[in-house]
Structures are given as C-alpha cells and as structure tokens.
Amino acid sequence: MSDFTNTRIRPILLWLTLALTAALFGLSVYGSCCGWNFTVWGYRVFPRDAGAFFNSPALAAFWIALAVFLIAGIVLSPRILRRGPSLAMHVGGVLVLAGSMWNSPTGHDLARKWGQSAKVPSGYMQIGQQEESDWVFNGVDSDPVGRLPFTIHLNRFWIDYYETAAPWGLWAQVPRESEGHDGHGHAAQEVQLAWKVGDELLVPTTQTRVKVLQFIPQARVTSFKRVLEILPGNGPRITLPAEAGQSVELADPKLTLRVLKAYDNAKMTKDEQDKTTMVEVPVSPDKNMPVVQIEIERDGQKRTHWTFQQIGTMPQIEGLSAVLGQVAAGAQADPASRMPAMQVSLTRDNPPARADVWLIVRPGQLLGGISLRNVLGPDPGGHEAALYLARPAPPIQSFNSDVDVKIGDRNVERAKIQVNHPLHYGGYHFYQNAYDAEHGQYTVLSVASDSGLWMVWLGMALVTAGTFWFFWVQPAIAYFRRGEVVEAGKAAP
Amino acid sequence: MEIKFAIIGLFIYLAMAAWAGSFVACLAAGRATAPKAGRVAERLGSAFFAAGFAILIAGFIYRWIDVKHVPLQNMFEVFLCLGMLMYPLVLFCEKVLGARRTVINVLLGLVVLFPAGFVFHADPERLPPALQSWLFLPHVGSYMLSYIVFALAAVQAGLHVVDKWSKRIELGAASETATYRIIRLGFPLLTLGLVLGALWGKLAWGDYWNWDPKELWSLATFLIYVAYLHVRSLYGARHSLVNAGLALGGFACVIITLLWVNLGRIFSGMHSYAS
Numbered sequence: 096m097s098d099f100t101n102t103r104i105r106p107i108l109l110w111l112t113l114a115l116t117a118a119l120f121g122l123s124v125y126g127s128c129c130g131w132n133f134t135v136w137g138y139r140v141f142p143r144d145a146g147a148f149f150n151s152p153a154l155a156a157f158w159i160a161l162a163v164f165l166i167a168g169i170v171l172s173p174r175i176l177r178r179g180p181s182l183a184m185h186v187g188g189v190l191v192l193a194g195s196m197w198n199s200p201t202g203h204d205l206a207r208k209w210g211q212s213a214k215v216p217s218g219y220m221q222i223g224q225q226e227e228s229d230w231v232f233n234g235v236d237s238d239p240v241g242r243l244p245f246t247i248h249l250n251r252f253w254i255d256y257y258e259t260a261a262p263w264g265l266w267a268q269v270p271r272e273s274e275g276h277d278g279h280g281h282a283a284q285e286v287q288l289a290w291k292v293g294d295e296l297l298v299p300t301t302q303t304r305v306k307v308l309q310f311i312p313q314a315r316v317t318s319f320k321r322v323l324e325i326l327p328g329n330g331p332r333i334t335l336p337a338e339a340g341q342s343v344e345l346a347d348p349k350l351t352l353r354v355l356k357a358y359d360n361a362k363m364t365k366d367e368q369d370k371t372t373m374v375e376v377p378v379s380p381d382k383n384m385p386v387v388q389i390e391i392e393r394d395g396q397k398r399t400h401w402t403f404q405q406i407g408t409m410p411q412i413e414g415l416s417a418v419l420g421q422v423a424a425g426a427q428a429d430p431a432s433r434m435p436a437m438q439v440s441l442t443r444d445n446p447p448a449r450a451d452v453w454l455i456v457r458p459g460q461l462l463g464g465i466s467l468r469n470v471l472g473p474d475p476g477g478h479e480a481a482l483y484l485a486r487p488a489p490p491i492q493s494f495n496s497d498v499d500v501k502i503g504d505r506n507v508e509r510a511k512i513q514v515n516h517p518l519h520y521g522g523y524h525f526y527q528n529a530y531d532a533e534h535g536q537y538t539v540l541s542v543a544s545d546s547g548l549w550m551v552w553l554g555m556a557l558v559t560a561g562t563f564w565f566f567w568v569q570p571a572i573a574y575f576r577r578g579e580v581v582e583a584g585k586a587a588p
Numbered sequence: 589m590e591i592k593f594a595i596i597g598l599f600i601y602l603a604m605a606a607w608a609g610s611f612v613a614c615l616a617a618g619r620a621t622a623p624k625a626g627r628v629a630e631r632l633g634s635a636f637f638a639a640g641f642a643i644l645i646a647g648f649i650y651r652w653i654d655v656k657h658v659p660l661q662n663m664f665e666v667f668l669c670l671g672m673l674m675y676p677l678v679l680f681c682e683k684v685l686g687a688r689r690t691v692i693n694v695l696l697g698l699v700v701l702f703p704a705g706f707v708f709h710a711d712p713e714r715l716p717p718a719l720q721s722w723l724f725l726p727h728v729g730s731y732m733l734s735y736i737v738f739a740l741a742a743v744q745a746g747l748h749v750v751d752k753w754s755k756r757i758e759l760g761a762a763s764e765t766a767t768y769r770i771i772r773l774g775f776p777l778l779t780l781g782l783v784l785g786a787l788w789g790k791l792a793w794g795d796y797w798n799w800d801p802k803e804l805w806s807l808a809t810f811l812i813y814v815a816y817l818h819v820r821s822l823y824g825a826r827h828s829l830v831n832a833g834l835a836l837g838g839f840a841c842v843i844i845t846l847l848w849v850n851l852g853r854i855f856s857g858m859h860s861y862a863s
Contacts, residue, residue, distance in 0.1 A: 113818060116811055123808040127801040127849070145799035195797070217794070257714045490714040514717035515792050526794040527717075541794045551796060555783045562776040570772070574684075 105171050112164040119161070122154075150199055162192040180569070183561030190554025197547025206546070214522060214544045215241035222249040223537040227501060231542050243542075245507070245521055250497040252530055252538040253458065259489035263435050263456075265290045265307070266464075268481040269300045301480050303467055306440040308451065314436035315429035316455055319421040321385060322469075323354065323402065328414040331479060334469035337387045337419060348414040350393040361386045373401055387419055422465070423453040434458055437484055443471050454484045460535075461488050494527045496538040512540065522546070589706050596654070596668075599647030600705040603640040603671065607698050610636035614691040637694055641675035644701075648672050655712045660728040661719060663850065664708035669729075671701040673736045681740050685769040688762060692743050723788040731781035735842050737774030738813075741767050742839035745832040752829060764828045767835050768820055775813050782810055802849045809841040 129145035142148040166189055168175070175181045196202050203216040218231035218240045227248035233240045264287050271282045286299050295306040321337035329347045335354065342353040358375040360383040366372045373386050387402050391412060400417075402408040407418040426436035437454045448471040456463035464483020468474065493513050500508040500520050510518040518525040522545055529539035591597065613633035620626035648668060651659040659665040674697040681687035704710075715724075744767040751760035785806070786796035797803060816834035825831065 109822075113815065116814060120808050120811040120815070123804040123811065126799060127804040127808075129799070145801075145804070149799055491717060492714070493717050493720070515721040515788075517791065517794070524790075524794060526792075528794070543794045548790075548796075552787075555786060559776070559779055559783050562779045566772045566776050 105168075108164060108168050108171060112161070112168050115157070115161045115164060118157070122149075122157075150201065155196075155201060158192060158196060162189055162196075165189050165192070178565075180561040180565035183557040184565065187554040187557030187559075187561060190550050190557065192554075194547040194550030194552075194554060197550060198544070202547065203544060212546065213241075214546060215243065215542065216546075217541070217543045219528060220247060220525075220540045220542060221537055222247060222498075222540065224249055224251060226537075227499075243521070243523065244502075246501045247525065247540065248499040248501050248506075249538055250499060252494075252496050252535060254494055254530070254535070255492040256489040257492045259487070261487045261489070263312070263437075263484050263486045264288075265305075265437065265454075266462075266483050266485050267298045268483070269298060270478050270480070298467070298480055298482065301467065301474055301478050302443050302445060302476070303471065303474070303480065304442045305482060306442070308438040308440055310438075311426055311428050311436045313428060313430055313432045314426040314434060314455065315432050316423045316426050316436065316453075318423075318425040320424040321357065321359075321387075322420050322422050323387060323389070324418045324420045325352065326416045326418075331468070332466065334420075334422070334466065337385075345415075348393065350391055350415070352417070353390045353392070354387055355390050355399065356388040358386050360384060385419055389417065391415075423455045426453055426455060432458075434460075435484060439482065441467065441471055441482075443474075445475060446472070448472055454482065456484055461485060494530060494538075496527055496540065498525075498540075519545070590709075592705065592710055594710065596647060596651055596710055597705065599643055599650065600668065600671075600701055603643040603647065604698060604701050604705055606636045606640035606643060607694055607701070610634070610640065611691060611694045611698065614694060618691065633691075633694070637675055637678075637697075640697070641672065644668070644672040644675075655714075657715045658725045658728075660724065660732070661713060661715060662708065664704055664710045666728070666732065666846075667700055667704035667708065669732050670736055671697060671704060673733060674700065677733070677736050677740060681737075681766070681770050681773075685766060685773065686762065687740065687744055687766040687770060688747060688759070690743060690747065692747075693740065696739060696743065718792050721788055721791065723784050723791070727781055727784040727788055730777045730784065734774045734777035734781060735846060737770055737777065738835075738839050738842050741770040741774065741835050744770060745835035745839075748828060748832050749836075752832075760828070761825065764825050764831065767832065768825075771813060771816060771835060771838075775817065778810055778813065782806055802845065805841065805845040805849050809838060809845055812838040812841055 125141070126145045126148060128141045129148055130143060131141045133140045148154065165185060169182070169185045169189070170176075175185055197206075198216075200216045203212070203214060206212040206214070215231045218233055220228055220231055222228050225248075227246045229243045229246040231240050231243060232238060267286050267288055268283050269286060271284050288296050288298075288305070290296065290307045292307050292310055295304050297304055323335045323337045323341075325333040325335060325343070325345075327333070327345050327347060330345070333343060333345075335341050335343050335352070337354060337357045339354055339357055342351060344351050356375075358373065360376050360378045361373040362376050362384070363371060364374050373388070385404060388399055389402055389408070390397055390399050400408045400412060402417050402419050404419045407416055423436065426438070434456045436456075438451060439454060440449070440451050442449045450470045452465055452470055454464050462483050462485035464481055464485075467480045467482065474480065496512040498510055498512060498518065499506045500510070500518070508518075508520055510520075512518050512525055512527050514527050517527075524543045524545060526541045526543070527538070528541040531537045592600070610633045613629050613636060617626045617629035617633055620629055648659060651665065651668065655661070655665075660669055674693070678687075678693045678697075682689055744763045748760050748763040748767060751757075751763060785803070789798060789803075790796040812834060816831060816838060819827070819834065820831055
C-alpha cells in the first residue's frame with residue numbers, strides 16, 4: 096500500500112468513520128427522546144416517531160456514508176484485513192447496515208421500482224374467526240399497503256390464562272341506590288352476593304330474588320337455546336328467544352320486531368320470483384347455518400329480514416342491529432373443563448315472572464352472565480340489573496391464533512401463531528400482535544417481509560463471533576500458553 | 589421505600605449485613621497499624637464478602653423456585669441478580685485481570701442491593717407472553733454480567749483518575765491497564781446481549797430493531813465502548829484520561845439504560861414491563 100494511502104487517506108478515513116460513529120451515538124441519544132413534546136419557539140425539538148426519523152432521507156444518506164466509510168476503512172487497513180476476528184467484526188457491521196437497508200421500507204420501494212420484487216415491507220392483517228384475508232394494512236384496519244400472494248385463514252383465536260386459585264364469585268351489577276335508574280350514562284355498582292346452594296337472595300335495588308340451584312366448578316354445556324341479540328342504536332341489548340311467535344316493542348327506534356321463522360339449519364336458494372331466500376334443511380353433524388326470519392314493523396310498514404350468526408341481519412336495518420346467538424340450556428360436570436356453570440332460579444312477584452337460567456363462563460372469558468331484563472322482562476322500577484359469575488382475572492399465559500395458509504382453495508400450511516412463535520411462510524413473518532379484546536372474534540397479525548434478513552443475522556453472528564474471539568479467546572489462549580495476560584490482538588511477550 | 593418481611597427480604601438483608609461487615613473490616617484493614625491485625629481484618633473482609641455472595645446465591649435460587657421462572661423479570665429480580673454477580677466478577681477481575689483490590693467494590697455491591705432491599709416491589713409475577721422465550725435468560729443474563737463488569741471497570745477508571753491527579757504513576761498505570769482488561773471482558777457480553785435482544789425482538793415483536801428508547805440507549809452504550817476500544821487500540825495508554833473518561837461515560841450510559849429508561853415516565857417503549 097502506498098505511503099500516500101498510509102499517511103493521508105487511511106487516517107482521514109479512520110477519523111471520518113469514528114466521527115460518524117460518534118454522530119451515531121449522538122443520534123441514538125437524540126432518538127431516544129423522540130415523542131417528547133418539547134418545543135422551542137413553537138417548533139418541536141424532537142421528532143414524533145423514532146422509526147420515521149431514522150428512516151428519513153437525511154438519515155438514509157448517513158447510513159450509506161457510514162457503510163461506505165466502513166468498507167473503505169476495512170479495505171485500506173492491513174491491521175483489519177490480516178486478523179480474522181477483527182475482519183469479522185468490521186465486515187459483520189457492514190452486513191448489518193446493508194441488510195437493514197435492504198429490509199427497510201425504502202429498500203422495498205427501490206426493489207419494486209427496479210422490478211426485483213413486489214413484496215409488502217410490513218403491515219397488519221385483521222382476520223375474523225373462520226375468515227381469511229390476503230390484504231395487508233398500514234396500522235390496524237386503515238390504509239391498505241398491498242396484497243400477499245396467498246391468504247391467511249383464521250380457524251380460531253383464543254387466550255390461555257395461568258391457573259388461579261381465586262374462587263368464582265356471584266356478582267350483581269345494579270344501579271347505585273342513591274342514583275335512581277340505571278341505564279346509559281347512569282351510575283352502576285358491582286355487588287358480590289354471598290351465595291350458597293339452596294339459599295335465596297335478593298338482588299339489591301331490584302325486586303328480583305335469586306336462588307342458586309346448583310354450581311358445577313368444572314362444567315361442560317350440554318344444550319343450547321337460540322336467542323336473538325338485539326342492539327338498538329340507543330338502548331341496552333335485548334335478548335329474545337329465537338322462536339317463531341316471539342316479539343318485542345322498541346322505543347328508540349320506535350318499531351316492533353317479530354320472529355317469523357327459526358331454522359336450526361338452512362341453505363340459500365331462489366324463490367319463484369327469483370329472489371334470494373332461505374329454506375330449512377336437515378341438521379348436519381358437521382356444520383350448520385342457523386337462521387331466523389324477523390319482521391320489522393315501523394311507521395305502519397312491514398319488512399322481513401334474515402338474521403344469521405356472527406354477521407347479523409341481512410339487509411342491514413337502520414338504527415338497529417340483530418345477531419343470532421345462543422345461551423346455555425343445560426350443563427354437566429366435566430373434569431377436563433376449567434370453566435364453571437351455575438344454575439339459578441330467578442323470581443319476581445310484581446309483575447309475576449320466573450325463570451331458571453344457566454350462568455356459564457366460556458373458555459377464554461373471565462365472566463359470564465345474563466341481563467335480568469332479558470330473562471324476566473323489564474323491571475317495574477325501571478332498574479336494569481345483571482347477574483354474572485366472575486373471578487379476579489388471572490394473568491394471561493398466551494395468545495393463540497390457529498391459522499391455515501391457503502393458495503386458492505388449497506391449504507399449504509397450518510400453524511399456531513403465538514408471541515415468540517411467529518409463522519414464516521412465502522418470504523414473510525406473521526406475528527401475534529393484537530386481538531378483539533371485547534369478544535375475541537378476530538385476531539390482528541403483524542406482517543414483516545424477510546428481505547435482507549439473512550444478511551442482518553449473518554452480520555450479527557460475525558460481529559459476535561469476532562468480538563468473543565478477539566477479546567476473549569485469543570487472550571485466553573495466550574494466557575494459558577504463557578501464563579500472562581496480554582492485550583487483545585497482540586502476541587504475548 | 590419498604591421493608592420486605594418475606595423470606596426473600598431476609599436473604600437480601602442478611603447479604604447486606606455481611607457486605608456491610610466486609611466493608612468495615614476492609615476499612616479497618618487499611619487503617620490497621622499492626623500488620624497481623626491488618627491481615628486478620630482483610631481475611632475477615634474477604635470472608636464476609638464471600639458469605640454475602642453465598643446468601644445471595646441461595647436467595648436467587650429460592651426466588652427462582654418461588655416464581656417458577658428465571659427471576660429476571662422485574663427491577664427487583666434484576667438487582668438481586670446484579671448483587672449476586674458482584675463477588676465472582678470482583679474475584680475474577682482481581683485475580684486474573686490484575687484489578688486493584690478496593691473496598692469500593694464492596695460498597696458498590698451494597699449500593700446495588702439497596703434498591704432490591706428497600707425500593708423495588710418483590711411481588712412474584714407470572715411471565716407475560718412476550719417474556720416466554722428461551723432467549724430470556726441469555727439476553728438479560730449477558731447484559732447483567734456486562735453491567736457489573738463495566739461498573740468494575742468504572743471503579744478502576746476512577747481510581748486511575750485519582751492516581752493521575754495524585755501523581756501515583758505506577759498505581760495509575762496498573763489501574764489504567766486493569767480498566768482496559770475489564771472492558772475487554774465486558775464488551776463481548778454487551779455485544780451478545782445486543783444481538784440476542786435483536787433476535788428476540790424479531791421473534792416477539794416482528795422487528796429486530798424498533799428504535800425503542802431502551803434499544804437506542806443500549807446502542808449508545810455499545811458505541812461508547814467501541815470508541816474506547818478504538819482509542820485504546822490506536823493510542824494505548826498515552827491519553828489515559830481520555831480512556832478513563834470514555835470508560836466512566838460508558839458506565840453512565842449503563843446506568844441510564846438500566847434505570848432511567850425503565851423507570852422514567854418520560855421514556856415510553858416496549859421494555860416497559862421491566863419497570
């Protein structure tokens with residue numbers, strides 16, 4: 096290597112690289128403050144988002160300069176080139192930078208522009224149970240960023256909880272005694288009832304008495320009753336048995352809802368006027384599509400609608416939503432179950448009403464109960480109350496999404512996605528990100544392209560191996576040979 | 589501030605008492621006029637230091653059995669682990685790397701144990717899904733080892749600064765060399781912690797680098813030691829105060845990474861479960 100290179104170029108390159116490394120230190124400290132709402136003369140001192148800041152065009156130029164100077168420094172430095180561990184450390188650093196640039200959103204844009212790849216860099220997918228999707232969105236359910244060349248089908252989402260020894264309690268949600276009516280915007284309180292099988296208790300602030308008939312700590316539901324879950328635009332949820340002849344009058348919106356037909360299993364067909372309708376078919380042991388036909392009478396006009404499980408009423412009704420659901424009608428002990436069931440008898444004298452119901456807690460849920468209004472009808476005092484089984488929430492052990500990867504109609508892979516156990520398929524990783532906290536009906540997966548990742552891992556492996564060899568192994572070898580501690584990278588005296 | 593009346597508290601307070609005894613004995617050894625008395629005091633100090641370590645090992649194992657997972661989940665467990673690592677690392681640095689024996693190391697151990705004993709809550713917790721990984725122990729463990737190593741390096745760097753100002757040349761050279769050797773010991777551990785953290789981030793969160801404040805301060809800590817090693821490699825001990833400054837600055841970054849980022853409300857990030 097020429098004297099000019101040795102005496103002029105190399106020192107300059109070395110100091111420029113160290114200066115960029117020092118700048119990276121400063122940028123790291125600055126970047127850690129991203130999000131601080133600190134302004135000077137009305138201007139934010141720190142950017143809102145660290146990721147956006149470090150991927151900005153200005154910083155892109157910085158990363159490229161750092162990589163170029165590192166490469167030049169390696170090439171022009173015999174001390175680095177001659178020593179394997181030292182070379183590994185520095186080359187590893189370059190590979191990490193290069194791989195990160197390749198994996199970045201800008202790297203994916205350039206690859207798309209140059210016709211190399213049309214991969215989506217990253218995003219999110221929200222998929223309902225028994226649904227599938229190939230769309231990736233920027234943030235949850237916002238702008239689409241692209242489509243995958245395959246679909247992800249969610250078979251099931253569930254949460255596993257740690258075991259807890261906390262006992263199940265019987266709770267009533269009732270209005271506060273001094274506040275009057277319970278309803279939207281009015282105060283409610285949770286009251287724990289000291290229950291014992293066979294004892295009859297009064298639900299506070301109501302005229303309803305509850306008697307616990309039986310409690311099964313580990314139960315399995317043996318039969319269900321279909322119900323129509325009605326959610327008016329303004330007003331509490333109403334549950335109506337999904338049986339022909341049942342009806343309810345609503346105040347807001349002002350209408351009458353009647354159940355005309357209820358099928359345990361139906362299929363879609365066309366009638367004589369070529370309009371889509373449903374016909375009852377025999378119940379199948381595998382999969383059934385229960386459906387009810389409801390009639391809405393509003394302002395003197397009547398319209399009929401079909402209502403299904405999960406997707407509700409078709410076509411949509413303005414100011415109202417109705418979905419076909421089910422409630423437990425019987426349960427028995429099952430040692431394999433972790434969830435309880437309690438049968439209670441509810442009685443009211445004025446107006447007289449009585450019902451036996453099951454309170455069950457479904458797997459993955461923390462409480463399960465019923466609204467007294469849905470079981471006994473409206474309370475004469477106008478009070479809304481609910482009864483439920485609950486216990487202190489145990490910590491969450493895992494979030495689980497059971498998915499299939501499909502190409503067309505063909506299942507090509509099946510996986511259970513958990514935190515720390517992503518799915519890797521087709522050049523993408525899929526991670527458990529979030530879920531439907533209220534009903535557990537959908538999962539949110541985050542998606543990341545694996546372009547350039549191999550380079551990042553290789554670089555990190557080289558840096559780690561080189562560091563250990565240079566600072567630990569070589570001095571240890573010298574120490575055990577000569578019995579003296581020597582400096583890293585130097586031969587023992 | 590709280591006093592822990594649980595069994596784990598007993599382990600910590602006994603260890604602190606042993607190390608307080610070690611500190612007093614080592615001070616007495618330094619001030620003893622009779623050589624024999626000095627040797628006795630020194631041996632007593634070493635014995636108390638070792639006894640504290642034995643108590644902390646037992647406490648760590650007890651905690652591990654109690655919580656049914658590696659006890660590195662919260663700040664209490666982290667500081668318990670840091671305290672446990674003090675003695676073996678001090679011993680290694682003194683015997684193998686030529687670090688100067690100093691009573692400051694015992695004091696450092698007491699300082700590390702104090703928050704575990706009186707500040708952080710010790711309620712056992714279950715591991716959340718994000719922490720259920722085979723990388724939990726290697727990632728956090730390598731960082732804990734490196735933090736104690738860099739603390740010991742900072743002690744030696746501080747001694748060097750004092751020696752330099754006091755013009756104690758030989759002692760100063762010895763502590764400067766010891767600083768370098770100790771940082772050489774800790775730097776691969778820091779690198780390993782950083783790389784394993786990236787791997788774990790990819791498995792758990794989908795990205796090996798999220799520009800989280802903890803990650804950025806870890807990178808800053810890494811870079812300051814990179815700078816130290818390059819300057820030391822280029823100039824040796826010729827600019828020893830610069831070397832010492834970098835070593836002390838690196839330890840300041842360690843403290844910020846470990847404490848401020850986790851506990852300060854101004855930083856929000858994905859490592860918040862450690863608060």
